[in-house]
Amino acid sequence: MKVYQLRNGEEYIVRQALKADAQAMIDYIMQIGGESDNLTFGKGELEITLAQEEDTLQQYNEDPLGFFMIAEHEGKIIGNINLKTHNRARVRHNGEFGVSVLKAYWRNGIAEVLIGELIEWAKAGGVVTKIDLRVRDDNAGAIALYKKMGFVEEGHISRQFLIDGVYYSAYYMGLKL
Ligand SMILES: CC(C)(COP(=O)(O)OP(=O)(O)OC[C@H]1O[C@@H](n2cnc3c(N)ncnc32)[C@H](O)[C@@H]1OP(=O)(O)O)[C@@H](O)C(=O)NCCC(=O)NCCS
16 A cells, blocks of 8 residues: 555555455446446446456456555545556566546546556566557547657547447557666
């Protein structure tokens, strides 16, 4: 667990997500789905049961190549990051992550902290040597964040998202460690 500060000086913590966080994670997912059109799900689109979320978190915890961390303020999850790798030896060094932060907490440096933790973890583990992500090509804020963290655009794919009948393209971005 690490302690960081919001812009207003209040403390928040960053730590591994545990099975016991399942309900708080569901509440978090329900909230962020309605706060942005830049995720792979919208408001009310994900129906996750407590048992499913507990299972997901347990799988991440048991997988040495699974990474799932949360930022927490006053007992509430305010941000999260998770990375999935592959089982097969030839692609195991490569993982794709997703990151999000509650709107009320944007521009506090939380995503930067979470991505920094991911990079540190990957470097320490020595297995994951390439980190990838996909981002809507009109999500300028997130693209600026990833570039600040050293990611570069590696590809442009069409029809990655379909939201309310409209297709959106995405960039693949990557960071070599
Ligand atoms: C994108 C997102 C994760 C950024 O989280 P955040 O905690 O607000 O980001 P940070 O405060 O760590 O920003 C770090 C840097 O990224 C850049 N950045 C972040 N948001 C930005 C924005 N809206 N506009 C321009 N630059 C931005 C800036 O360079 C910023 O540094 P600065 O504040 O010193 O200028 C957050 O806005 C979010 O959850 N959005 C909805 C979901 C989403 O888009 N996720 C990414 C999907 S690929």
